Amino acid sequence: MSPSKSSRPFVCAANWKMHKSPREALEYAKAFSAKARELPVSRTTILFVPAVDLWVTQEALRDTNVGWGAQCCHWELKGAFTGETSPAVLAEILTPYCLVGHSERRTLFGETDEMTGRKVKALHSVGIVPMLCVGETLEERESGKTNLVIERQLRAGLAHRDPALSVLIAYEPVWAIGTGRVATSAQANEAHVFTRSILESIGGTAFAQRTPILYGGSVKAENAAEIGGQPEVDGFLVGGASLDVDSFWAIVKA
Ligand code: PGA
Numbered sequence: 001m002s003p004s005k006s007s008r009p010f011v012c013a014a015n016w017k018m019h020k021s022p023r024e025a026l027e028y029a030k031a032f033s034a035k036a037r038e039l040p041v042s043r044t045t046i047l048f049v050p051a052v053d054l055w056v057t058q059e060a061l062r063d064t065n066v067g068w069g070a071q072c073c074h075w076e077l078k079g080a081f082t083g084e085t086s087p088a089v090l091a092e093i094l095t096p097y098c099l100v101g102h103s104e105r106r107t108l109f110g111e112t113d114e115m116t117g118r119k120v121k122a123l124h125s126v127g128i129v130p131m132l133c134v135g136e137t138l139e140e141r142e143s144g145k146t147n148l149v150i151e152r153q154l155r156a157g158l159a160h161r162d163p164a165l166s167v168l169i170a171y172e173p174v175w176a177i178g179t180g181r182v183a184t185s186a187q188a189n190e191a192h193v194f195t196r197s198i199l200e201s202i203g204g205t206a207f208a209q210r211t212p213i214l215y216g217g218s219v220k221a222e223n224a225a226e227i228g229g230q231p232e233v234d235g236f237l238v239g240g241a242s243l244d245v246d247s248f249w250a251i252v253k254a
Contacts, residue, residue, distance in 0.1 A: 025053035029057050045067065055093060073100075100120055155202065173187075173191070224250075
């Protein structure tokens with residue numbers, strides 16, 4: 001492990017997407033936090049749960065070493081935005097993290113680069129750590145645009161961040177999300193090296209070195225050790241394989 005890697009926490013995050021009721025969330029949070037007690041402080045775990053599950057999840061996890069977060073929020077703190085979740089409300093219920101720019105939000109719900117920048121700004125204004133998701137589609141990769149896309153998404157997403165506060169980055173190639181088709185560890189590491197170089201150009205060396213970059217896209221216990229062992233991979237954002245406590249725990253342990 002490189003010295004710079006060991007100075008960053010290794011972060012394993014579950015993205016439940018639109019799965020689990022409050023009752024199921026409570027059961028999962030209790031079972032997972034009981035296992036997570038044995039983790040060293042250098043390991044961070046986060047559950048990104050549906051908005052309606054946030055309250056029970058925070059009650060279950062408040063006095064544990066497991067973090068939780070929302071999957072989406074609006075960029076304004078209040079207003080006439082039917083159906084949206086306010087970052088200020090997330091802060092009031094002590095939500096530590098929120099996803100921004102997940103590829104499903106971008107492709108299915110029209111979340112633009114500009115919106116991600118405004119969301120990061122709003123989250124920082126209330127002290128919540130955003131996890132900005134970036135990544136190319138298959139078409140973009142095949143036409144040699146991977147780095148262009150990553151750079152554009154990072155610059156827009158971080159344009160209005162508060163430099164005094166943290167962000168987390170998740171590199172998720174869209175073609176690997178929910179497809180069972182995982183990036184090779186070399187592809188993942190290469191994208192992470194590039195991502196870190198852009199972070200450096202945005203916020204300087206110290207910012208780039210302290211910011212964890214997670215890999216996401218069909219992570220499972222069987223491929224976690226190899227990808228996680230790459231020098232620039234600081235953790236995982238896990239969808240499908242996080243829905244079952246034991247399967248997510250196997251990834252955390254790997
Ligand atoms: P997956 O999803 O692990 O099911 O590929 C990852 C994600 O969407 O964050």
